[in-house]
Amino acid sequence: MEINGKTRLLGLLGDPVQHTLSPLIHNTLSDILGINEVYVPFHTHKEGLADAVKGAFELNILGMNATVPHKNEIMASLVDIDEGAAAIGAVNTLVRTANGYKGYNTDMMGLSRELESYGVELDSKRVIILGAGGAARAVAYMCMNKGADKVYILNRTIEKAQTIAEDMNGHFGRETMTAMRLGDYGQLLQENVDDKFVVFQSTSIGLAPNNEAVVIDDPHFYDRVSVGIDLIYNPFETKFMKLCRQAGALAYNGLRMLLYQGIIAYELWNDISISEDVADIVYDRLLQSIRENVILIGFMGCGKTTVGEALARKLNFDLLDVDSYIEDKAGCSIKQIFADKGEEYFRQLETDTLKELNSRLSHTVISTGGGLPMRQANVDELRRMGRIIYLDVKPEEVVRRLAGDTTRPLLQGENVDQRVRKLMGQRGPVYEAAADIIVPVTGIEIDEIVQEISSYIEGGR
Numbered sequence: 001m002e003i004n005g006k007t008r009l010l011g012l013l014g015d016p017v018q019h020t021l022s023p024l025i026h027n028t029l030s031d032i033l034g035i036n037e038v039y040v041p042f043h044t045h046k047e048g049l050a051d052a053v054k055g056a057f058e059l060n061i062l063g064m065n066a067t068v069p070h071k072n073e074i075m076a077s078l079v080d081i082d083e084g085a086a087a088i089g090a091v092n093t094l095v096r097t098a099n100g101y102k103g104y105n106t107d108m109m110g111l112s113r114e115l116e117s118y119g120v121e122l123d124s125k126r127v128i129i130l131g132a133g134g135a136a137r138a139v140a141y142m143c144m145n146k147g148a149d150k151v152y153i154l155n156r157t158i159e160k161a162q163t164i165a166e167d168m169n170g171h172f173g174r175e176t177m178t179a180m181r182l183g184d185y186g187q188l189l190q191e192n193v194d195d196k197f198v199v200f201q202s203t204s205i206g207l208a209p210n211n212e213a214v215v216i217d218d219p220h221f222y223d224r225v226s227v228g229i230d231l232i233y234n235p236f237e238t239k240f241m242k243l244c245r246q247a248g249a250l251a252y253n254g255l256r257m258l259l260y261q262g263i264i265a266y267e268l269w270n271d272i273s274i275s276e277d278v279a280d281i282v283y284d285r286l287l288q289s290i291r292e293n294v295i296l297i298g299f300m301g302c303g304k305t306t307v308g309e310a311l312a313r314k315l316n317f318d319l320l321d322v323d324s325y326i327e328d329k330a331g332c333s334i335k336q337i338f339a340d341k342g343e344e345y346f347r348q349l350e351t352d353t354l355k356e357l358n359s360r361l362s363h364t365v366i367s368t369g370g371g372l373p374m375r376q377a378n379v380d381e382l383r384r385m386g387r388i389i390y391l392d393v394k395p396e397e398v399v400r401r402l403a404g405d406t407t408r409p410l411l412q413g414e415n416v417d418q419r420v421r422k423l424m425g426q427r428g429p430v431y432e433a434a435a436d437i438i439v440p441v442t443g444i445e446i447d448e449i450v451q452e453i454s455s456y457i458e459g460g461r
């Protein structure tokens with residue numbers, strides 16, 4: 001988007017602001033919708049917050065978001081506050097009006113839209129909220145607003161939970177919320193054994209780099225969860241989500257909440273409504289930017305498996321070799337799968353594996369099998385997972401490297417050289433079209449290849 005005399009400014013007030021994903025959300029929206037607006041971070045200190053809001057209004061800034069630590073204090077600088085935001089006691093979105101800004105809480109509205117997008121209902125449900133910080137207030141309001149039957153809010157220090165419960169019960173005029181000490185969760189498991197809970201994880205426990213931390217690790221608790229929603233999205237799958245999933249519950253992270261709080265803010269600033277198709281495009285960009293998976297594609301023998309192992313070590317990422325994953329799951333070798341069930345069956349296993357793993361992986365090096373990108377649906381899935389690196393190898397090098405190899409069913413028997421050339425002629429253009437970068441590997445040492453890929457990955461952060 002060209003910046004010109006008509007460009008309007010949007011921005012984020014926070015301290016710190018460097019790691020925000022909001023510019024990505026809003027600038028992508030402006031790009032897609034062809035709206036002449038630019039969204040920038042404003043690093044603002046507490047002491048200057050009121051002046052910043054005043055100045056923003058004078059500078060004709062169209063709208064702003066507020067993040068930590070300003071969500072409460074900023075309310076004093078606004079001319080009007082939406083009912084939900086007032087009840088929650090926090091504002092994250094400022095919408096320009098004739099004489100100042102009106103405050104909204106689109107965090108709460110965003111979470112509500114996330115639940116709708118996943119088809120999670122709260123009406124007449126029993127809900128547990130873990131944690132009693134700022135985010136928990138927004139969750140509590142939303143649960144009350146959506147008609148939950150019972151809402152238990154659990155926190156290590158019960159007083160904070162009690163304040164939220166009293167505020168919400170008072171605001172809605174019913175005794176739906178109960179505060180409990182976190183350690184007393186066992187009491188909830190004793191009653192109504194058939195009735196499962198929707199659980200919101202609103203603490204910062206489990207946030208990267210403490211990926212293995214979790215607020216409750218007792219498996220009995222997770223047996224009673226029907227849906228678990230973690231407000232964290234980094235890591236993409238938290239320990240809390242893993243435990244939910246392992247117990248057979250649905251588990252979602254907070255990335256769609258982040259997406260929708262941004263989308264709703266943008267809708268309010270521009271008085272428009274944004275379609276799910278547009279939301280999905282923005283979501284894909286968010287996914288790509290936070291998950292940082294690195295995907296290796298290329299012809300048999302180009303080194304996907306070998307380079308993948310070394311690259312994962314170097315980046316300190318997890319490793320997933322799609323072929324090994326399929327072999328482990330099937331309990332036999334790829335060669336055997338081809339022999340028993342045929343190639344098409346194997347191709348479907350590849351597609352199923354990607355679908356199954358897509359939502360779970362982050363910070364992982366993924367080595368694919370050479371034929372996997374030949375299905376366009378697989379390439380689409382890979383794009384959502386991360387950056388695609390094509391290891392480009394010459395046919396004569398493949399023949400050299402794989403002479404005597406018995407594990408690759410497509411390269412057994414006579415005329416291997418000819419078959420490699422023919423297959424490579426078909427696949428080369430597909431690899432190129434799918435790739436974010438192409439790395440030539442013929443005659444290059446593994447270390448050097450790993451170095452080149454890691455500089456590319458680290459440069460993009």
Ligand SMILES: Nc1ncnc2c1ncn2[C@@H]1O[C@H](COP(=O)(O)OP(=O)(O)O)[C@@H](O)[C@H]1O
Binds near residue numbers: 446449
């Ligand atoms: N850059 C390289 N230089 C020399 N040999 C390599 C290189 N990369 C891989 N190899 C060798 O080539 C063979 C095939 O590698 P592999 O990682 O299994 O490829 P892919 O998974 O792409 O089929 C292995 O014996 C491996 O040690």
Ligand SMILES: O=C(O)C1=C[C@@H](OP(=O)(O)O)[C@@H](O)[C@H](O)C1
Binds near residue numbers: 323334372410
């Ligand atoms: O190119 C292919 O069609 C195949 C490549 C193999 O993986 P590598 O590329 O790691 O050898 C394996 O998935 C299977 O034998 C089929």
Ligand SMILES: [Mg+2]
Binds near residue numbers: 306323367369
């Ligand atoms: Mg391999």
